[in-house]
Amino acid sequence: MVRDSSKSGVLILGESGQVGRALKHLLGDDAILLTRKQADLSRPDSLEQALAPYHPAAIINAAAYTAVDKAEEEETLATTINGTAPGILADICKKRDIPP
Numbered sequence: 001m002v003r004d005s006s007k008s009g010v011l012i013l014g015e016s017g018q019v020g021r022a023l024k025h026l027l028g029d030d031a032i033l034l035t036r037k038q039a040d041l042s043r044p045d046s047l048e049q050a051l052a053p054y055h056p057a058a059i060i061n062a063a064a065y066t067a068v069d070k071a072e073e074e075e076t077l078a079t080t081i082n083g084t085a086p087g088i089l090a091d092i093c094k095k096r097d098i099p100p
């Protein structure tokens with residue numbers, strides 16, 4: 001992989017989650033953490049604009065619908081957050097040449 005020096009840091013979605021907090025601890029100043037308010041996976045169409053101000057070297061999606069006990073009654077929401085949104089994130093990464 002050729003590193004693009006105009007990009008730096010690792011953008012992490014899911015700031016408040018277990019994985020997000022562990023990555024923050026691991027990456028320190030290299031971590032750029034986003035809250036649900038900053039990047040809402042339940043609104044996949046908003047993600048491109050939400051991520052536009054950032055120029056990370058990589059993106060890690062640590063955000064997810066994890067309320068498994070409610071997933072059957074909120075199937076559409078769970079599918080959007082865990083299925084549609086990661087696909088959109090991958091498209092954004094491809095378009096911007098960012099390793100997902």
Ligand SMILES: NC(=O)c1ccc[n+]([C@@H]2O[C@H](COP(=O)([O-])OP(=O)(O)OC[C@H]3O[C@@H](n4cnc5c(N)ncnc54)[C@H](OP(=O)(O)O)[C@@H]3O)[C@@H](O)[C@H]2O)c1
Nearest residue numbers: 014015016017018019020036039040041042062063064066
């Ligand atoms: N924990 C583990 O040991 C582990 C191991 C392997 C893989 N994983 C995977 O890692 C991912 C995260 O797991 P976790 O344990 O960290 O879960 P978690 O503690 O339940 O955290 C979920 C995160 O997702 C965010 N989130 C939920 N809905 C969102 C939305 N619509 N838009 C943006 N952010 C949203 C939450 O934000 P709010 O605080 O705003 O709700 C929270 O930051 C999951 O895919 C899980 O399967 C976890």
